[in-house]
Amino acid sequence: MIEIPILRCGEPYESIETVTLLHHATGEPFARVHQANSGMVRRDMVNMRDDALESFSISDLVAMAKKAGEIFMSATLPLGNAKQSFDEYVKQLSCSTGMPISYCRDNASKIAGVLGKMDEVLAGLTRGLDLEVLDQGFSNASGQMLSFYRAGRIFGAVLPSNSPGVHSLWAPAMVLKAPIVLKPGREEPWTPYRMIEAFAAAGFPREAMGFYPTDHGGAGELLRSADRAMLFGGGATVRPYENDPRIELHGPGYSKVILGDDVADDWAQYVDLMATSIDRNGGRSCINASAIWSPRHGREVAEAVGKALARHKALPADDPNATLAAFANPAVADQINNVIEHALSDDGAEDLCATHRGTPRLAHLGRCAYLQPSVIWCESREHTLANREFLFPYASVVECPVGEIADAIGPTLVATVITRDESFVHALMNHPNVDRLNIGNVPTWRISWDQPHEGNLFELLYRQRAFQFEPAA
Amino acid sequence: MNSATGTSVGSSIDERAAAAKVALDEHTREIVSWHFDPKTGTPFWLDYASKLDWNPRDEVKCYNDLDKFDFFEDEWLRQGKVRSWVPKAYANDPIYTFETGGSTGVPKSRINIKDFRIDYEQFSDTLSDETFPRGGDWLMLGPSGPRRLRLAVEHLCQHRGGICFCVDMDPRWVVKLIKSSRLREMHEYKDHVINQGLTLLRAHKNIQCLFTTPKLLEALCERVSLVEYGIKGVFCGGTQLTAQFHRFAREELLEGKIDFVPTYGNTLMGLACHKPFDPADNYSVIYHPPSPRAMIEVVEPDDTRKVVEYGKVGRARLTTLTKEFFMPRFLERDEGVRTRPCEEYPWDGVADVRPFSGFATPIVEGVY
Structure with missing residues (x-):
């Protein structure tokens, strides 16, 4: 049994309470994740040193992050009282989450990529600010006095289990000198734990990093105690924090591919783009498209996108051809399937992927459940299924006049818009519904890491202050 | 003789368990006879008995015979006829009513005359004079209002020669704040409670004992060292206490220097004591009911007449047997692990109590 301890300001702590992780395919218990009580989270965060990274320069931290990325991908690192190679990490990650091994590797590479080009990431987040200003507090190098202070003294993150790639989002906080406190997703302690060990091996002080598997109450204490934080979760999870400016919310994405009037008749050219936007990474990310508007x-x-996605079949996670994640908890797949089937029983919607595949959406392999892709043609954009997002390759297709799209699409994390119509682009450019806007043939999942994602981490952590300096005579 | 348990120390646990069983059977007969006697009895139970085709006074000869009753329904305590619960023998005594529940809807009301004093005097016998010193003053930091807790803790303190300082916390308001996601207001309210407690602790140096709830204990210890404030013993209860919290409280909040006494109780049953701390229990919080005045049994969730095997999880089933209140076979909204009799309490206990997992809708819990 693998023991995954809490890391209290970097130091392992074994709790009396643990959560046992089961192998998604065999049901065998294979890891115990030690659970922090909520009071412990609070107590440690109150007592955590918020200046633990201040003695490093940003350029040192950038170099250390790069090294951490290399270590993450290659080294054998501590995991509780045991050791973990990279291959073991990938296998363990797949075991508890049901993600195909190949996707686990892809996501790990994505994380290492972000760590490796942290200078570019920071340049994007700060719009090219000379980062020395963060070391000395102010700079007059460009002839204009600039000063920033770190409002995010302790940075917290309540993390998901759906896709390891999201861990690249909190990583820049460490380089921006904010000590971190992480609450991992229930089935995915592996990636944040390994990242912390990689950071430590690269020279980051352990006391600047906390890892607290905990329950809902513990997550609440983390968010209350952090000066700034990220919260991943469904609508009900993020709703209580919608008006809290300290917390950057990563809720459902409702990402979309949108066809303009000028290209709608050429839709066949964009089927591959639409399909990949839906199915990449098993369709589990907020940056996967969950709707197509035309x-x-x-x-x-x-019909065409459904036909393209019908090739995905349930396969074991270690099959090199696997493209769908198993549901580690089969009951969740059942529930999602029931929700969709119930909504399809109303008129006005049809799953056109299922007709091409010829088998039901819900599939079982041994004790595992899978949801095979669904492309739902909705006759009205008001249909219940028109604006939903699920943890598998799922998208609705709706028709809407171009002039109404910007107002009608609702909150959209990524919009890939295919058009040459400048006025349509302009309308979307100016609309607050869209967080990330891709114009042209760009899959929704293609992320430029030098661009902000659901908020700008630098702006979350730092505040600009007015500053004047006149040396004493 | 141990005055708390009513049994002789020295004989084997098995012998003492058998003696306790005999005492429980005898006590059960006495209490059933009392509540169903037309002269002394409780109007509710007399009315109940008039609809039965059997006579409880004749047919209840031992504790297990209580299975002849239907399960006690808490709705009976919400029907607005609180006087029907006052035994005729006590009709002219001053009556308290204490409430439980009530975040929404009508709370359950239980009448009380002296039970809360008796329960807490017995509990007092289990406390150490070293860590809950006689003559030491107390701070009661927790729910008061319609609950019996404030009066009970105050009586405990007085019984031990102290004076009790009290700060109120209204859990019904806290539940509302949580349900409506007003977390900031909830924490402001908690700070308001803690600030009042700190003011009292700073002003009254003879406060050496504390009653509070787990959440308030955490909040208090975030602000001050209770060791430095001269606290010697903490009596904690009111909501779920996990083994990990137990360890955290002993090792960190109380710095390994203050006695920590967790309890499990409610208005309907009384107060269950915690088995004295033993490292071999790995911080598991094990409670034993105040037999024969009340019993906690761990029963199969799907067959609630059947007690589970030792070490197995089941639903908590409470029975209260006092002259003031008779409550046979009430299915509590908690579950736990059945544990064996121990040296101090030679009857079954229940460990690791938590909200019953069989309910479809989660209960807002742990607000204290």
Whole structure:
């Protein structure tokens, strides 16, 4: 049995309470994750040193992050009282989450990539600010006095289990000198734990990093105690924090591919783009498209995309051809399937992927459940299934006049818009509904890490202050 | 003779368990006879008996015969006829009513005359004079209002020669704040309670004992060292206490220097004591009911007449047997692990109590 301890300001602590992780395919218990009580989270965060990274320069931290990325991908690192190679990490990650091994490797590479080019990431977040200003507090190098202070003294993150790639989002906080406190997702302690060990091996002080598997109450204490934080979760999870400016919310993405009036008749050229936006990474990310909007030909689009996605079949996670994640908890797949089936029983919606695949959406392999792709043609954009997001390759297809799209799409994390119509682009550019905007043939999942994602981490952590300096005579 | 347990120390646990069983059977007969006697009895139970085709006074000869009753329904305590619960023998005594529940809807009301004093005097016998010193003053930092807790803790303190300082906390308001996601207000309210407690601790140097709830203990210890404030013993209860919290409280909040006494109780049953701390229990919080005045049994969730095997999880089933209140076979909204009799309490206990997992809708819990 693998023991995954709490890391209290970097130091391992074994709790009396543990959560046992089961192998998604065999049901065998294979790891115990030690659980922090909520009071411990609070107590440690109150007592944590918020200046533990201040003695390092940003350029040193950038170099250390790069080294951490290399270590993350290659080294054998501590895991509780045991050791973990990279291959073991990938296997363990797949075991508890049901993600295909190949996807686990891809996501690890994504994390290492962000760590390796942290200077570019920071340049994007700070718009090219000379980062020395963060070391000395102010700078007059460009002839204009600039000063920043770190409002995010302790940075917290309540993390998900759906896709390891999201861990690249909190990593820059360490380089921006904010000590971190992480609450991992229930089935995915592996990636944040390994990242912390990689950071430590690269020279980051352990006391600047906390790892606290905990329950809902503990997550609440973390968010209350952090000066700034990230929260991942569904709508009900993030709703209580919607008006809390300290917390950057990463809720459902509702990402979309949108066809303009000028390209709608050429929709067939974009089927591959639409399909990959939906199915990449098993369709589990907020940056996967969950809807396609077009002014016309909606049903034909749904037919074609459904046909393209019908090739995905349930396969064991260690099969090199696996493209769908198993549900570690089969009951969750059942529930999602029931929700969709119930909504399909109303008129006005049809799963056109299922008709091409010829088998039901819900599939079982041994004790595992899988949800095979769904492309739902909705006759009305008001249909219950038109604006939903699920943890598998799922998308609705709706028709909407281009002039109404910007107002009608609702909150959209990523919009890939295919059009040459400048006025349509302009309308979307100016609309607060869209967080990340891709114009042209860009899959929704293609992320430029030098661009902000659901908020700008630098702006969350730092505040600009007015500053004047006149040396004493 | 141990006055708390009513049994002789020295004989084997098995012998003492058998003696306790005999005492429980005898006590059960006495209490059933009392509540169903037309002269002394409780109007509710007399009315209940008039609809039965059997006579409880004749047919209840031992504790297990209580299975002849239907399960006690807490709705009976919400029907607005609180006087129907006052035994005729006590009709002219001053009556308290204490409430439980009530975040929404009508709370359950239980009448009380002296029970809360008796329960807490017995509990007092289990406390150490070293860590809960006689003559030491107390701070009661927790729910008061319609609950019996404030009066009970105050009586405990007085019984031990102290004076009790009290700060109120209204859990019904806290539940509302949590349900409506007003977390900031909830923490402001908690700070308001803690600030009042700190003011009292700073002003009254003879406060050496504390009653509070787990959440308030955490909040208090975030602000001050209770060791430095001269606290010697903490009596903690009111909501779920996990083994990890138990360890955290002893090792960190109380710095390994203050006695920590967790309890499990409610208005309907009384107060269950914690088995004295033993490292071999790995911080598991094990409670034993105040037999024969009340019993906690761990029963199969799907067959609630059947007690589970030792070491197995089941639903808590409470029975209260005092002259003031008779409550046979009430299914509590908690579950736990059945444990064996121990040296101090030679009857079954229950460990690791937590909210019953069989409910479809989660209960807002742990607000204290």
